[in-house]
Structures are given as C-alpha cells and as structure tokens.
Amino acid sequence: MAADTRHVLVVDDDPTVSDVVRRYLEHAGLRVTLAADGVAGLQAFREGAPDLVVLDLMLPGVDGIEVCRVLRSTSDVPVVMLTALGEEADRVLGLRVGADDYVTKPFSPRELVLRVQSVLRRAGAAARSAPAEVLTDGGLVVDAGARVATLEGEPLALTVREFDLLTHLLRHPGRAFRRAELLEEVWGWNFGDQSTVTVHVRRLREKVEADPADPRRIRTVWGVGYRFEPVEATVA
Structure with missing residues (x-):
C-alpha cells in the first residue's frame, strides 16, 4: 500500500497491543x-507533531485522561481513546476531556483502523473544504473557513468534533436534530454510541453557554435530541 504522510502516535503500555495496532495502521499506509x-507520549507528541493520537486510558504514571487534558490545552489534534469494555464512566470522561472517539478493549484492529481513518478523513475534509463563511449568534462568532470560534472576543478552545458540531448547529438554527442524525452528519458515522453526541453537547454548553445547566443556545428537545436556539444568528 502507498505510504501516507499522515502520522499517528500510539500511546499504550501493552507492547503486544502496540505492536498489533502499529502493524495494522502501517498496513493501512499510515506512519506510526x-x-x-x-x-x-507527551514527549513524542511535542517532537513528532502527529496528525492523530491513539491513547490508552490506563497508563502507568500519567494516565490517558491527564495526557488528553494536556494535549487539549495546546492542540486540537484528534484523539481516539482506548477504554476497557463496560467502563462507560471512563468513556464519558474521555470524551469530556476532549477525545474525539473511543474504541473499547478488547477491540478488532480493523475496527480501530476504520475509526482512525474516519477521524482523519473528517478532520482533513473539514480543513480542505470549509466554506468561507462567518456564523454569528450575539457574541458567539464562528469563522468556518479559518476554523476559529470566539465568544465575546475571547477564543474558544474547541476540538475538531466540537467545532464541527457547533458549526452544524449554527447553520441550522431552530431545527431539532436526533442524536443519530448528528452522529451521521457531524461524525460521518451510521453506527456508534449516541452518548458520544450527548457528551460533546455537554462540553459545548460548558464553552458557549453563560449557564450550562440552563442553556439558552443549545436546547434539549425531549424525546428527540437537540436544537440550536439563536440569540441572534446571521451569516456573513
């Protein structure tokens, strides 16, 4: 398979898992x-500037949650987290600190490769084809082309998925979306755990709402999903 310039950093303390993941990702053409x-892992990230990080939650010393927090403080690099089967609280925590996706152990290496390719494809497509538009809602400003969001003039630290979700909602003010719709239209998945959407909405509310517990913009539509209720929406 032709070499791919995209670079994946795999952080896992199990050498058997790491070797299998490395072989499958390299077979898919990725540099690992x-x-x-x-x-x-943090040192390798600083030195290698990877395009995506596959990050095990349970690491010795500095665990995956803390590594993800550190990454998110300086970068919007996509993160796919590896979590233990059945540990829903860990998966939710991983998403809350900024992971873009997760795969549960034990996992199929082919499934992991597909998830990695999906996240990379989505991030790459967003960077290449974002329309030159600026969406505003009061003090919330999203420059879709530059992929920059600000609130009252202050920059918002958004992950790739958070930015895509916010942009999608802003483009469709007043429309109620089911979680499955958002999973397909924002993540590009026609399968997957819909709690991924729930966690990302919660994280977005923490960043764009004055009171996340009583959101004005991103409203819950009971029995359906979510709707963006603009304070003032325009497209420039």
Missing part, C-alpha cells in the same frame, strides 16, 4: 510512532 507511557 509508539510510546509506552504518558510522559513518553
């Missing part, structure tokens, strides 16, 4: 760097 713990 391995790190065996959180400290080494």
